[in-house]
Each structure stands twice: as C-alpha cells, then as structure tokens.
Amino acid sequence: MVAGGRGMIGGAVARRLRQAGHEVVLAGRGQGVDLALDFNALPPQGELVRRLRGHDVLVNAVGIFQAQAQQSFDAVHVKAVAALFGAAVQAGIGRLLHVSALGAELGGSTAYFDSKGRAEVLLRQLPAPVVIVRPSLVFSPQGASSRFFLGLATWPLLLLPGGGRQPVQPLHLDDLAEALARLATCAEPPDTLEAVGPRPLPLRDYLRELGAALGRAPRVASLPMAPLRPLLPLAARLSGGLVGADALRMLEAGNTGDPDGITAVLGRPPRDPSVFIAAPEAARLRAGLRLRRAVLALRVSLAAMWLGTAWVSLWGYPREASHALLARVGLHGGVAEAALWSGALLDALLGIAMLLLPRRRPVYYAQLALMAGYTVLISLWLPEFWLHPFGPLLKNVPIAGAILALILLDRAHGPGDR
Numbered sequence: 532m533v534a535g536g537r538g539m540i541g542g543a544v545a546r547r548l549r550q551a552g553h554e555v556v557l558a559g560r561g562q563g564v565d566l567a568l569d570f571n572a573l574p575p576q577g578e579l580v581r582r583l584r585g586h587d588v589l590v591n592a593v594g595i596f597q598a599q600a601q602q603s604f605d606a607v608h609v610k611a612v613a614a615l616f617g618a619a620v621q622a623g624i625g626r627l628l629h630v631s632a633l634g635a636e637l638g639g640s641t642a643y644f645d646s647k648g649r650a651e652v653l654l655r656q657l658p659a660p661v662v663i664v665r666p667s668l669v670f671s672p673q674g675a676s677s678r679f680f681l682g683l684a685t686w687p688l689l690l691l692p693g694g695g696r697q698p699v700q701p702l703h704l705d706d707l708a709e710a711l712a713r714l715a716t717c718a719e720p721p722d723t724l725e726a727v728g729p730r731p732l733p734l735r736d737y738l739r740e741l742g743a744a745l746g747r748a749p750r751v752a753s754l755p756m757a758p759l760r761p762l763l764p765l766a767a768r769l770s771g772g773l774v775g776a777d778a779l780r781m782l783e784a785g786n787t788g789d790p791d792g793i794t795a796v797l798g799r800p801p802r803d804p805s806v807f808i809a810a811p812e813a814a815r816l817r818a819g820l821r822l823r824r825a826v827l828a829l830r831v832s833l834a835a836m837w838l839g840t841a842w843v844s845l846w847g848y849p850r851e852a853s854h855a856l857l858a859r860v861g862l863h864g865g866v867a868e869a870a871l872w873s874g875a876l877l878d879a880l881l882g883i884a885m886l887l888l889p890r891r892r893p894v895y896y897a898q899l900a901l902m903a904g905y906t907v908l909i910s911l912w913l914p915e916f917w918l919h920p921f922g923p924l925l926k927n928v929p930i931a932g933a934i935l936a937l938i939l940l941d942r943a944h945g946p947g948d949r
Contacts, residue, residue, distance in 0.1 A: 532589050535591065540666070547711075547712040573614050589628065665788070667702050668699050669701070693783075694735065699737055701737060705802075710796045725790075741804075764776070856913065899931060899934055
C-alpha cells in the first residue's frame with residue numbers, strides 16, 4: 532500500500548513498484564485511488580486495521596508543505612501518521628516506510644520540520660521497526676518547487692536572498708522512487724536514510740545548472756530581505772508556501788546530507804543536477820514555461836483591468852456623468868449611488884481574487900457572468916456604446932476570449948492530493 536499514491540513522490544514509487552511486478556494499492560483521497568483514505572479524517576482505528584490487513588508493505592508518502600484551515604501540520608504529519616502506523620503494526624504489516632524530510636526535528640526551524648520531527652519520535656516508539664527516509668530538495672518537472680526553480684532559472688537576473696549562497700543537495704525524483712522501491716523489498720533496510728543528491732552546492736549554482744540545461748545563463752544578485760520581510764506572508768499565500776518566511780528559514784538552515792547511504796541502496800551514485808534535464812525534455816520544459824508566463828500575463832492584465840475599472844468608477848470618471856448614465860437605466864439618487872459603489876466593489880473583488888485566490892476557476896466564471904450582465908444592460912439601455920469609436924463593448928469579445936483561455940490553460944490550484 533502506498534499512502535499518498537496520487538502525489539508526486541507516492542505516484543513515482545507506485546509506478547516503480549508496479550514495474551518490478553508488485554501488486555500496489557493506492558491509498559488517498561479523490562479519484563484514481565484503490566482505497567479511500569483521507570489523512571485529515573481517518574476512520575476509527577478498528578476500521579483502519581481492517582483496511583490494512585493483507586498488505587505486506589506500507590509506504591507513507593503523504594505530506595503538505597503549507598498548512599491551511601482545513602489541513603494542519605499536526606493533523607496530517609503527526610496524528611494521522613501515528614494512527615496509520617499504529618494500525619499497520621496491529622494489522623501485521625511486515626515492512627513500514629515513512630517519507631519524512633531532511634531537517635526534521637523536534638522544535639525545528641519551521642512548523643513543517645517540527646511536525647515531521649514529532650512524527651519520527653512517535654514512529655520510533657512503535658513495537659515494530661519503521662524505515663524513515665529523509666529526502667532533500669526533490670527535482671521533478673511535475674513538482675511545484677521544481678517548476679518554480681525552473682521559472683527562476685530562465686530569468687536573465689536572479690535576485691536571491693543572501694545572493695543564493697544557501698547550500699542545497701537536490702535529488703532527482705526517479706532516484707528517490709527507486710530508493711524507496713528498493714527499501715520496500717530489500718532484505719535488511721537501514722533505519723534511516725538521508726535521500727540526497729551526490730553533492731551539495733549553493734542555491735545559485737543549482738539554478739545556474741537548471742538554466743544552462745534550458746539554454747539560459749542567469750546572473751545572480753543579492754536581494755535585501757529587511758524591507759521585504761513584512762511582505763513574506765503575502766508571498767507565501769501567492770506561491771503556495773514556496774516563497775515565504777518558512778521557506779527562507781529552511782534555506783538558511785541548509786539542506787544537505789551524506790550521499791553514501793542512498794548510493795549504497797541504489798548501487799550507484801544518484802544522478803548529478805547537471806544531468807537532471809535531458810535535451811529532449813529541455814525543449815518541452817521551455818514550451819511549458821512560455822505557456823505559464825503567458826497565463827500569468829493574462830491573469831495580471833485582467834486583474835489590473837478589474838481593479839482599474841473599480842478606481843475609474845469611483846474616482847476617475849465624473850460622478851455626475853456616472854449618475855446620468857445610471858438614470859437612463861432607471862436608477863436615481865441613493866439607489867444609483869449604491870449601484871455605483873456595489874459595481875465598483877465587485878470589480879475590485881474580482882481583481883483581487885485573480886491575484887490571491889488559489890482556486891481561480893470560479894472567479895473566471897464569475898467574470899464572464901458579470902460581463903454578460905453588463906453587456907445585456909448596456910445593450911438594452913445604452914445601445915450607442917456598441918458604435919462608440921473606442922469600442923467599450925466590442926472589447927468585451929477579446930476579454931471574454933482571454934478569460935476562456937484562462938479557464939482552459941490555468942492549472943488546478945489549491946490543496947494537493949494527500
């Protein structure tokens with residue numbers, strides 16, 4: 532059983548085990564799983580033991596990088612892990628593997644590291660051995676952090692905290708998946724494995740390696756953090772935790788380890804960051820990065836349009852002229868003023884939602900609905916705007932096309948599979 536089998540690491544481990552001829556049960560939430568298992572709402576212990584019986588190996592690859600209201604580090608990383616592995620021991624599962632994190636420790640530098648450390652302490656108290664794997668920074672073109680680093684690596688100038696001197700030791704996902712598959716089936720696995728790449732290197736050099744593979748040679752400059760620290764909570768919100776106070780503390784703490792352990796498990800050194808991206812994959816990644824930037828440009832430009840419209844409605848356009856237009860729709864006095872403010876605030880909310888909300892598809896549909904409503908009202912009461920030389924209504928056609936493009940192209944956001 533692979534818990535978190537629809538996630539990046541769990542999915543890669545499951546594929547590797549199936550390729551080796553093993554029967555694999557994917558446990559998680561949502562579609563595409565063999566066994567429904569939500570770490571935020573596990574079934575009672577007796578039911579959990581019943582579901583786990585009959586399995587030979589349990590691999591737990593469930594994890595979240597940023598806590599949210601509906602899923603906390605304590606619930607997902609500590610309580611659920613303790614319940615799952617306690618039930619696994621009662622169910623008689625012979626091999627137990629847990630994916631933790633390099634840097635996990637009690638009272639760690641972040642809530643993420645602390646929760647991972649508390650889970651390790653609980654697992655070591657079980658009456659059965661648990662193999663704990665501590666991955667470093669994992670590279671995969673499908674991973675959120677890797678996509679973020681790839682995007683950075685293609686910019687001509689990188690502004691990095693501390694000039695990007697923080698040490699990292701990235702590991703390719705394929706090597707991590709192979710190591711976990713071997714640990715699941717080998718005769719005598721180690722108690723703990725630091726899953727790291729072959730060599731530590733500064734973050735700036737790692738980004739340069741990625742940039743070189745994509746045909747870029749970014750320059751690096753130091754980013755002063757003191758004036759930017761108040762903005763870190765907002766940055767964490769916008770980036771899903773990839774940029775923020777916790778991410779900065781993780782970088783400053785370092786993320787390196789001894790590669791001898793994973794070299795022994797793999798029977799070879801893990802691949803070097805300089806060969807993470809093969810030439811055929813580089814072309815595909817460049818195309819994907821161009822698409823992401825186009826989507827971002829559409830989002831920002833549309834958000835600016837909604838926010839600008841709100842400002843113009845309230846302060847830029849003469850209030851008397853606005854009331855005159857609303858009078859032709861049948862709105863007068865206080866009702867017209869309320870309608871003006873309501874419309875402007877709705878426009879502003881849509882613009883802010885475009886920038887901040889992790890789930891944006893409902894916002895896109897709301898924009899289309901609002902535009903359709905405005906268009907119908909103006910067409911009925913102010914039809915001359917269709918013939919205006921600046922085309923205020925005709926511009927709705929390409930704007931609607933841009934919103935439809937975002938519906939089709941903007942990737943799914945929000946909490947990932949657990």
